[in-house]
Amino acid sequence: MSEEEIRTRIAPSPTGYFHIGTARAALFNWLYAKRFGGKFILRMEDTDKARSTEEYAIDIMECMSWLGLDWDEGPENPDLYGPYRQSERAEIYQKYAKQLLDERLAYKCYCTPDELEAEKKLQMERHEPPKYSGRCRNLSPEQILAFENEGRKPALRFKIDESSPIKFKDLIKGEMEFDPKLFGDFIVMKSDNLPAFMFAGIIDDSEMKISLVMRGEDHLSNTPRQILLAKALDLPIPDYAHLSMILNSDKTKMSKRKNPVSVSKDFRDKGYLPEAMINFLVLLGWSPKEGKSDEIYSLDDLTKEFDLSEVGKSPAIFDTTKLDFFNGYYIRQMELGELAKRCLPYLLAADLIKKEDEKILKVVALVQERMKKLSEVVELTDFMFKEIDYPAELLITKGTTKEITLKALEESAKVLTDETDYSRDSLDGLLRALATKLGFTAGQILWPIRVALSGKPASPGTFELLDFFGKDESLSRIKKAIDMLK
RNA sequence: GGCGCGUUCGUCUAGAGGCCUAGGAUAACAGAUUUUCAUUCUGUAGAUCGCGGGUUCGAAUCCCGCACGCGCUACCA
Numbered sequence: 127m128s129e130e131e132i133r134t135r136i137a138p139s140p141t142g143y144f145h146i147g148t149a150r151a152a153l154f155n156w157l158y159a160k161r162f163g164g165k166f167i168l169r170m171e172d173t174d175k176a177r178s179t180e181e182y183a184i185d186i187m188e189c190m191s192w193l194g195l196d197w198d199e200g201p202e203n204p205d206l207y208g209p210y211r212q213s214e215r216a217e218i219y220q221k222y223a224k225q226l227l228d229e230r231l232a233y234k235c236y237c238t239p240d241e242l243e244a245e246k247k248l249q250m251e252r253h254e255p256p257k258y259s260g261r262c263r264n265l266s267p268e269q270i271l272a273f274e275n276e277g278r279k280p281a282l283r284f285k286i287d288e289s290s291p292i293k294f295k296d297l298i299k300g301e302m303e304f305d306p307k308l309f310g311d312f313i314v315m316k317s318d319n320l321p322a323f324m325f326a327g328i329i330d331d332s333e334m335k336i337s338l339v340m341r342g343e344d345h346l347s348n349t350p351r352q353i354l355l356a357k358a359l360d361l362p363i364p365d366y367a368h369l370s371m372i373l374n375s376d377k378t379k380m381s382k383r384k385n386p387v388s389v390s391k392d393f394r395d396k397g398y399l400p401e402a403m404i405n406f407l408v409l410l411g412w413s414p415k416e417g418k419s420d421e422i423y424s425l426d427d428l429t430k431e432f433d434l435s436e437v438g439k440s441p442a443i444f445d446t447t448k449l450d451f452f453n454g455y456y457i458r459q460m461e462l463g464e465l466a467k468r469c470l471p472y473l474l475a476a477d478l479i480k481k482e483d484e485k486i487l488k489v490v491a492l493v494q495e496r497m498k499k500l501s502e503v504v505e506l507t508d509f510m511f512k513e514i515d516y517p518a519e520l521l522i523t524k525g526t527t528k529e530i531t532l533k534a535l536e537e538s539a540k541v542l543t544d545e546t547d548y549s550r551d552s553l554d555g556l557l558r559a560l561a562t563k564l565g566f567t568a569g570q571i572l573w574p575i576r577v578a579l580s581g582k583p584a585s586p587g588t589f590e591l592l593d594f595f596g597k598d599e600s601l602s603r604i605k606k607a608i609d610m611l612k
Numbered sequence: 613g614g615c616g617c618g619u620u621c622g623u624c625u626a627g628a629g630g631c632c633u634a635g636g637a638u639a640a641c642a643g644a645u646u647u648u649c650a651u652u653c654u655g656u657a658g659a660u661c662g663c664g665g666g667u668u669c670g671a672a673u674c675c676c677g678c679a680c681g682c683g684c685u686a687c688c689a
Contacts, residue, residue: 139689174688239687246686255614256685281687299617308615308685316687323689347616347684370618370682377681406624409637413625421624421637438625441682445623448638458651496650523647557647572647584649 132164133337136190136197137327139171140182143388144189146444147342147372147380150407154369154437155340156195157408160429167334168200170211171327173320178213189389193400194425199334207334212326219321222329222359223282223314231358232314234280235262236273257310258283282315284325284355292350297338297367297434304350312351328352332361340367343441367434370441372410380444397472397500399460402452404428410442422455454498466490469503476504478511488594492586510594514581514603518610523573532611534571535578537564539604548597550589557588578607 134155138148159166168190172178183201190197201210209215226232237245246256262283265273273280288307296302314325321329331339346368356363374380386392393403405423414423414431423431457465466486473479473486493506522531541560545552561571576588579595592600 171689253613313687322687343617344683379682409624419636440618443623448624451638569647576647588647
């Protein structure tokens with residue numbers, strides 16, 4: 127298929143919030159399409175009626191857009207090879223199901239789940255590989271009639287062609303060979319007349335002219351079955367590439383219960399930037415040929431560099447330490463107005479401000495290089511918006527005394543009362559001169575003022591805070607500190 | 613149980629027989645700048661390349677075996 131147009135896809139099932147692993151697969155597919163001038167398609171695999179919801183479908187699309195992974199074809203623009211929701215493609219699957227049945231490549235199976243379970247259990251006890259016995263392969267008309275009269279609804283089972291091994295080249299993992307004798311006939315249409323995942327998948331990939339199926343390694347073992355299906359249906363077989371999994375720190379599979387896996391709930395809403403997510407995610411499995419000394423990559427950079435030959439085969443443990451670094455980095459790089467805009471929701475939610483105002487530009491500027499996540503803006507800046515409460519001892523810096531601190535504060539208050547220029551440079555000269563005059567270290571003067579203004583052991587610098595609060599508020603907070611020490 | 617995939621610093625990784633006394637990033641630690649925190653800069657520590665055999669003058673790199681992890685083995689996707 128390689129001479130045709132490059133078309134990749136992501137096919138999430140809306141049975142949960144957009145998963146971090148799906149995001150990575152989407153990213154790699156998107157990058158591959160962009161890099162080689164192809165198309166990227168979004169398809170909703172919502173055949174599991176019981177678990178699929180519209181809320182999740184929306185979440186998936188929102189998160190993809192948020193990450194910057196736009197798609198050329200998808201549920202809302204179904205013109206070309208749509209519809210792009212499997213729930214709307216029932217007739218297509220039925221057509222192919224009929225084809226299999228007519229050509230006797232599949233058969234109706236009336237076995238109940240209980241019967242299948244029992245059969246499997248027996249095989250396990252005998253240490254045989256569990257696989258379907260094929261007992262419905264050659265049912266007589268009488269038997270079929272009997273099952274129908276019982277009210278049993280048949281599923282459609284695909285007849286495995288066991289004649290020869292299935293070989294294919296995985297573009298990441300390499301040459302692959304499977305023995306179909308081990309498979310057993312599998313279900314293609316469920317008894318509710320909905321297609322099983324493998325069946326719907328190969329049909330859609332083919333009908334949507336997907337040239338490369340890049341997906342998680344958990345699908346690697348399914349691939350030979352889909353190839354068999356494609357052959358039986360006389361459909362073209364796409365290229366395949368299987369991405370290794372991302373795991374927990376204990377090397378088990380990421381789970382919804384134990385781990386932060388929801389892009390929207392655990393990352394976007396917690397204050398991570400899409401730029402950081404992309405940069406972090408792409409490095410889980412991909413590393414550039416020409417390594418740079420840093421590892422900063424934008425989506426734009428990546429569309430020029432990404433290739434499958436640089437994708438690794440081994441699984442990666444999902445550890446957000448490095449994500450935090452990237453997040454801090456991109457926050458520092460961000461234009462101030464943009465940062466203020468993105469911090470606003472957190473400030474509003476914490477009730478620190480009522481509406482957008484000019485002040486937050488200054489506020490954000492003071493903590494920009496201290497933030498790892500946008501959500502931290504709250505704890506970093508709360509003292510700028512409200513009265514503060516802190517223990518008096520905090521005013522006294524290490525290796526000094528209450529008396530010295532009090533003296534420093536009182537003398538500072540005096541010069542700050544006389545001073546009108548609260549700009550950084552002016553204040554710097556003023557307070558250092560005061561320190562020299564009193565025989566104090568700069569720290570003995572500056573620490574207590576900073577604490578008086580912020581109430582925190584760590585905060586932006588003294589001069590910046592004086593400038594931020596202005597004369598009246600600064601003096602008021604310093605006076606309060608003096609009273610606390612008396 | 614069977615089949616498949618994988619195994620290099622805590623973590624993400626580079627590495628395709630000699631360039632490896634194993635490189636980078638991050639995290640950790642230390643120092644410099646500094647009133648604190650953060651930023652920035654510099655440095656330190658950190659992998660006997662899962663284990664055991666082989667091939668070779670020479671192996672993280674090739675071959676075989678084993679161990680461990682993960683996946684599939686569903687009318688879930």
